[in-house]
Amino acid sequence: MRTVRVELGERSYDISIERGILKEVGPMTAALGLKGRAALVTNPTVGALYGDVVVKSLEAAGFKTVVITVPDGEEYKSLEEAGKVFDALIEGRFERSSPIVALGGGVIGDMAGFVAATYLRGVPFVQVPTTLLSQVDSSVGGKTAVNHPKGKNLIGAFYQPRAVFIDPEVLKTLDERELRAGLAEVIKYGVIRDNEFFEFLEKNADKLLEPGEEIIKAIEKSCAIKAEVVGRDEREEGLRAILNFGHTFGHAIEALSGYGTFRHGEAVAIGMAMAAGLSAKLGGCLECGPRITALLKKLGMPFAPPAIGAEAFIGAMRLDKKVSSGRIRFILASEMGKVFLKEVGEDVLREYLSAGAGR
Numbered sequence: 346m347r348t349v350r351v352e353l354g355e356r357s358y359d360i361s362i363e364r365g366i367l368k369e370v371g372p373m374t375a376a377l378g379l380k381g382r383a384a385l386v387t388n389p390t391v392g393a394l395y396g397d398v399v400v401k402s403l404e405a406a407g408f409k410t411v412v413i414t415v416p417d418g419e420e421y422k423s424l425e426e427a428g429k430v431f432d433a434l435i436e437g438r439f440e441r442s443s444p445i446v447a448l449g450g451g452v453i454g455d456m457a458g459f460v461a462a463t464y465l466r467g468v469p470f471v472q473v474p475t476t477l478l479s480q481v482d483s484s485v486g487g488k489t490a491v492n493h494p495k496g497k498n499l500i501g502a503f504y505q506p507r508a509v510f511i512d513p514e515v516l517k518t519l520d521e522r523e524l525r526a527g528l529a530e531v532i533k534y535g536v537i538r539d540n541e542f543f544e545f546l547e548k549n550a551d552k553l554l555e556p557g558e559e560i561i562k563a564i565e566k567s568c569a570i571k572a573e574v575v576g577r578d579e580r581e582e583g584l585r586a587i588l589n590f591g592h593t594f595g596h597a598i599e600a601l602s603g604y605g606t607f608r609h610g611e612a613v614a615i616g617m618a619m620a621a622g623l624s625a626k627l628g629g630c631l632e633c634g635p636r637i638t639a640l641l642k643k644l645g646m647p648f649a650p651p652a653i654g655a656e657a658f659i660g661a662m663r664l665d666k667k668v669s670s671g672r673i674r675f676i677l678a679s680e681m682g683k684v685f686l687k688e689v690g691e692d693v694l695r696e697y698l699s700a701g702a703g704r
């Protein structure tokens with residue numbers, strides 16, 4: 346069993362990574378001192394594949410378990426669907442000591458976490474992430490949310506889980522496109538924090554799409570980097586912003602291409618290549634752009650910016666959360682494994698984007 350600790354004082358918790366850990370979710374949840382009833386929140390896709398194993402494990406450990414199923418899709422990460430989960434909890438007379446267990450990708454984790462943060466002012470929450478993205482990113486760090494018609498993740502809370510249980514075996518049933526999208530965040534951790542990890546990914550690129558030891562190591566390292574960053578800056582008042590490397594361009598690409606054209610991770614992949622290009626232009630890392638692009642290429646991931654005009658790009662980035670007085674905030678690379686925050690004027694961006702942004 347590989348364990349990564351998220352250090353947050355009395356709210357610290359372990360991320361446990363192990364093949365077959367789904368069967369241990371019950372006893373490991375009980376070992377946290379939780380008992381009574383459990384609500385398993387999942388969707389029909391993941392529930393059909395893994396719901397039974399987790400329910401059996403919870404029941405065998407003494408939890409009377411109710412399964413709450415939310416339809417599959419980002420559009421259901423809404424207040425309306427969260428309302429239905431609250432209804433089920435109230436109807437089932439779930440109490441303050443009853444854990445909510447999220448079994449699914451980031452959509453389920455974010456929404457179940459939001460419900461756990463607010464139901465009875467907070468009930469114990471356990472994450473069982475089943476996509477690569479949720480295993481390396483969304484299940485760790487305590488950001489929970491639902492979307493609003495006006496924007497993603499506008500309603501939410503910082504609320505840490507009591508434990509995260511990661512079973513790499515579940516990646517076998519995950520669509521390869523989803524797997525690649527998750528790899529974008531894995532690569533990001535190397536760029537922002539760890540040159541050696543980036544080298545490991547370069548060396549093992551051909552093995553990362555298989556559920557072997559390399560991807561398990563990549564999951565562990567990614568969780569460790571995220572845990573370290575979150576442990577120092579839980580509420581994104583400073584350091585945590587480095588996790589947004591590639592995301593300012595990425596969010597604009599997602600918005601301008603129409604949500605659904607690119608998976609979030611694909612937009613982030615392109616955004617990282619663009620951020621690395623901008624870094625080089627502004628005196629930062631010269632080798633980062635070519636190395637990131639080569640790795641993305643090896644993994645069959647997109648890296649070239651789509652044909653979007655500079656003005657549209659800048660307009661979309663202005664709407665993002667990272668703007669102050671006409672300058673847009675970017676995380677840029679100074680060398681592989683090290684990043685810095687820089688506010689970039691729109692004139693500089695216009696020039697970079699008009700010149701093709703490294704296309």
Ligand SMILES: NC(=O)c1ccc[n+]([C@@H]2O[C@H](COP(=O)([O-])OP(=O)(O)OC[C@H]3O[C@@H](n4cnc5c(N)ncnc54)[C@H](O)[C@@H]3O)[C@@H](O)[C@H]2O)c1
Nearest residue numbers: 390417450451452453475476478479482483488515518519
């Ligand atoms: N909280 C955070 O810090 C944070 C960070 C990044 C992203 N997010 C959020 O995460 C969400 C995206 O998460 P995602 O990429 O995991 O998408 P997702 O939850 O929509 O899952 C993608 C698809 O894979 C299916 N699936 C999940 N596990 C599977 C498995 N093992 N086998 C087969 N199919 C499986 C799902 O049913 C779904 O259809 C977004 O809402 C985003 O805002 C949150």
